[in-house]
Amino acid sequence: MRIFTAALATETNTFSPIAIDKRAFEASLYARPGEHPATPTLCTAPITVGREVCAREGWTLVEGSASWADPAGLIARATFEELRDEILGQLQAAMPVDAVVLGLHGAMVAQGYDDPEGDFLARVRKLVGPDVLVCAELDPHSHLTAKRVGAADFLVAFKEFPHIDFVDRARDLWAIAVRALKGEIKPVMSVFDCRMIDVFPTSKQPMRGFVDKLYQLEKTEPGVLSLSVIHGFMAGDVPEMGTKIIAVTDNNAAQGAALAEQLGRELFSMRGTFMVAQVDEKEAVEAALRAPKGPVVIADVWDNPGGGTAGDATVILGELIARGVQDVAVGTVWDPIAVQICFAAGEGAEIPLRFGAKSAPLTGDPIDKRVRVRKLVRDAQMRFGESFAPFGDAAWISFDGIDVILNSTRAQSFDPSLFSALGIDPKSRRILLIKSTNHFYDSFSRIAGEIIYCAAGKPYPNTPATTPYQKARRTIWPMVENPWAE
Known part of the structure; x- marks a missing residue:
C-alpha cells in the first residue's frame, strides 16, 4: 500500500x-x-x-x-x-x-x-x-x-x-x-x-x-x-x-x-448544563484569598489564546494588584514588544514597563510598573500531553510580590511546565493565574489546591444568543429556545 x-x-x-x-x-x-x-x-x-x-x-x-x-x-x-x-x-x-x-x-x-x-x-x-x-x-x-x-x-x-x-x-x-x-x-x-x-x-x-x-x-x-x-x-x-x-x-x-x-x-x-460555573474577577480573587490551601488556580477562561484571543487581557491581574495580593505567578501575558524590551534590558535589569491589554477593547488596562527582569528564555515551550507547545521568546518579570511571564508567541496555559520553563516553581505559589478554558485542567488539577473559573472582560464572543453573527444560522439553540419546532 x-x-x-x-x-x-x-x-x-x-x-x-x-x-x-x-x-x-x-x-x-x-x-x-x-x-x-x-x-x-x-x-x-x-x-x-x-x-x-x-x-x-x-x-x-x-x-x-x-x-x-x-x-x-x-x-x-x-x-x-x-x-x-x-x-x-x-x-x-x-x-x-x-x-x-x-x-x-x-x-x-x-x-x-x-x-x-x-x-x-x-x-x-x-x-x-x-x-x-x-x-x-x-x-x-x-x-x-x-x-x-x-x-x-x-x-x-x-x-x-x-x-x-x-x-x-x-x-x-x-x-x-x-x-x-x-x-x-x-x-x-x-x-x-x-x-x-x-x-x-x-x-x-x-x-x-x-x-x-x-x-x-x-x-x-x-x-x-x-x-x-x-x-x-x-x-x-x-x-x-x-x-x-x-x-x-x-x-x-x-x-x-x-x-x-x-x-x-x-x-x-442536556443543553446548558455542561460548562462549569464561572465568577467575575472580584469574586475570583476573593475566593482565592479564602482558599485554605494553594496553589489556587484562577483560570481566565475567555481570554484563551486557544480560542483565538490575544491572551493579553489584564482584568484579573488588575484586580490582584488593586487588592495588594502577593505570591502570585501569571502565565502568560502576550506582549511581544514588552518581551523585546526585556531582552534588550537583560536579566537582572530593573526597568519601567508597560505591558498587556493592547489587542482589543474590554480586556482591561495596560499595566505600568517598575519591574525586575528575572529570566529570559528563547523559544520557550511547555508540555501538552505527548507533545510540546511553543510560546516563543519569554520573559519572567516581577514586581510587588507578583511574577508575570510575558510571551511573544500566543499560547494558552496547557501545563505547569510553562512556569518551570522560566524557572518558577508553580507549586510554591499561593495563586496561579492562567489563560485557558479547559485544556489546562488535566495537568493543573494535579497540583491545584483549588480551581476557580473566571469570566472577566469580553475578549471572546461567549454568549451565542447575543453574539452579532453575520453568517451563522440563528435557528439553533440558544438563539432559539426550540429549534425542533416547525
Whole structure:
C-alpha cells in the first residue's frame, strides 16, 4: 500500500482582530515533507502515528507538509491557498496512492473561504478520484460541513476536552483505515445535526458520562467503528456552525443514522448544563484569598489564546494588584514588544514597563510598573500531553510580590511546565493565574489546591444568543429556545 499523509490546521476566531499569515504557521509549526518531528502537535498526530502503522504493515508512507498556527483571526487568502496548494502538489507528485490520511482542525476560516477544509478535502477527492480512501482527524471544536462529509470516507474527532486523546484518536483513524484497505470493513459515515451550540468540557458531568458512553458503544455495538461529537466553535461565524454527531459504521448507514440521532437528541436534552460555573474577577480573587490551601488556580477562561484571543487581557491581574495580593505567578501575558524590551534590558535589569491589554477593547488596562527582569528564555515551550507547545521568546518579570511571564508567541496555559520553563516553581505559589478554558485542567488539577473559573472582560464572543453573527444560522439553540419546532 502507498499512503499519503499531511496536515493543515488552525482554529479561527472570526471575531479576533489578530490576522494570520504564513509567519504565524512558521512560529508554531511549518514542517516540509519528512521534517515533522517525532512528537505530534495537536492536529498532526496522523503523521506520527502513520509512521508507526506503515512501518508495522510494511507500507509506503509519503509525507506532505504539516502546518499548524495557534488560533487567531482570519487567515490571509494567499497564505491558505499557498499551504493548500503545496500539499495538493505533493499529493499529485505521490500519485498513485491507495489512501489519503490527513490531520485537520476543522475550524479554519480564511479570507474568501468560509469552509477551507471543505475546499481542501473536495480538491483532494477530485485529485484521487472516487475509489481512493480519504479520511481525516478533526478537533471537536470545528464546523462539520456537508462539503467535508461529501468528500471524505470517514472522519474521527478527539473525544476529550481537554484534548488529551489526540494521539489515541489518530490511532483509531488509522486502525479503521488499515482494516478498510485490507478489505475487512467498508466505513460509512452518518451525521446528525443537534441544532445547538454549547461548550462541552469532558472533565466534569454530564459530558464525562456521555463520552464514556461513546467509548462503551464503540466496544459493544456490532458494526460501530467510531463515534464523535463535533462540539462546534461558537467564535466561528460561518453558515454551518453548530454541534453534530458522527457515527462511522461498517457499511450500515441506517444503523449509523439512527444511533447518531439517538445520541444527538440525548446531548440536546442536556443543553446548558455542561460548562462549569464561572465568577467575575472580584469574586475570583476573593475566593482565592479564602482558599485554605494553594496553589489556587484562577483560570481566565475567555481570554484563551486557544480560542483565538490575544491572551493579553489584564482584568484579573488588575484586580490582584488593586487588592495588594502577593505570591502570585501569571502565565502568560502576550506582549511581544514588552518581551523585546526585556531582552534588550537583560536579566537582572530593573526597568519601567508597560505591558498587556493592547489587542482589543474590554480586556482591561495596560499595566505600568517598575519591574525586575528575572529570566529570559528563547523559544520557550511547555508540555501538552505527548507533545510540546511553543510560546516563543519569554520573559519572567516581577514586581510587588507578583511574577508575570510575558510571551511573544500566543499560547494558552496547557501545563505547569510553562512556569518551570522560566524557572518558577508553580507549586510554591499561593495563586496561579492562567489563560485557558479547559485544556489546562488535566495537568493543573494535579497540583491545584483549588480551581476557580473566571469570566472577566469580553475578549471572546461567549454568549451565542447575543453574539452579532453575520453568517451563522440563528435557528439553533440558544438563539432559539426550540429549534425542533416547525
